[in-house]
Amino acid sequence: MTIETVGVVGAGNMGSGIACAFALAGFDVTLTDVDAKALVPAVASVAAKIDEMIASGNVDLADKKGALARLSTTTNLSDLGTSDLIVEAAAEIEAVKHRIFADLTPHLKAETILTSNTSSFSVTRMAGVTNRPEQFMGLHFMNPAPSMPLVELIRGIATSKETFDTVDAVIKRLGKTAVVVEDYPGFTVHRILIPMINEAVYALYEGVGSVLDIDNSMRFGANHPMGPLELADFIGLDTCLSIMTSLRNGLADSKYRPCPLLVKYVEAGWLGRKSGKGFYDYRGQSPVPSR
Ligand code: NAD
Secondary structure, eight states: OOOEEEEEOOOHHHHHHHHHHHHHHHOHHHHOOGGGGHHHHHHHHHHHHHHHHHHHHHHHHHHHHHHHHHEEEEEEEEGGGGEEEEEEEESSSOOOOOOHHHHHGGSOTTEEEEEOOOOSSOOHHHHHHSGGGGGEEEEEEOSSSSTTEEEEEEETTTTOOHHHHHHHHHHHHHHHHEEEEEESSSTTTTHHHHHHEEEEEEEETTTSHHHHHHHHHHHSSSSSSSSHHHHHHHHHHHHHHHHHHHHHHHHHGGGGOOOHHHHHHHTTTTGGGGGGGSSSSSSSSSOEOOO
C-alpha cells in the first residue's frame, strides 16, 4: 500500500510537529484536535518550526509554502476518513486514545493503517480495541518531531508484516532513522530517559541540589545538551508523570515510582514550558528556576 494522505489526531506539541514533518515530506496532512482553540497555534507552530529550518539552511521558502498548502485542520474526526495513515498524538491518557480510535474507525477506509505516538501504553492493548489490530502499530516520534531523526517502530502482537513494512517505508520517506522495539512499557528511549528525569526530581525533592545544580551536573558532567529538569519541562511534566506511572504499572517494580514532587507539580498545573511554569518559570525574559 502507498501512503499519500495522513490524518494526525491531537494538535499539541507532538501532533503539530508530526504534521509538520509529514507535510514537509510531501504528504497531504489533516490535523485534528478536540479543542478548536488548539488548531490556530498548531499551524502557527508548524510555520515557526519551518522558519527555524529555513534559518538553518535545511529547507527553503518554496518548501514552506508547499507544506502549509498540504496541511489542513478540522475538529471533525470524519474529515480524516480519506486518510491512508492515522497518527494519533493526543494527550497521554489511555482512555482518551481508546475513545479516539473507537470514534474514528467507522469513518475510515478498510485499508487505513492506524498508529499511535504513545510514549508508554501497550500497542497491543490499543490495537485490541480497534476493528483492525493487524493494521495497528506504535509510531513513536521524538520531540521536536520535525528535526529529531529517530522514530521507534513498535510492533503489536497482531501487527501484520505488510503494515510494518508500509510504515517503515513512510519513515524512510520522512528521512528519519527507525529503530524496531518490542511492545513493553516505555519502549527503549523512555524506559531509559524518564527514570533518569524522575531521579533528578528526587534529587531536587531530597535537597541534594538546586534546580540549576542538578541540570548543570548533567549538562557539564555527562555532556547532555539539556539538564534533566529542563528536559522534563520541555517534554511536559504531565507526560513525564504519565510515562512513569505506565512504567510502574506495566513493569510492577517499585523502582519506577513517580517522585511525589513531580506529582505535586502536575497537580498544581505546573506542566513545564507549555503552561509557562514547571521546574523553571518561562514567563519572564529568560527562564529562571521556579523554586
Ligand atoms: P500536548 O498536551 O502538547 O497535546 C495533546 C493534545 O491532544 C492537546 O492539544 C489536546 O487538546 C489534544 N486532545 C486531547 N484529547 C483529544 C481528543 N479526544 N481528540 C483529539 N485531540 C485531543 O501533548 P504532547 O506532548 O503533544 O503529547 C501527545 C502524545 O505524544 C502523547 O501520547 C505523548 O506521550 C506523546 N509523546 C510526547 C513527547 C513529548 O516530548 N512531549 C514525545 C514523544 C511522544
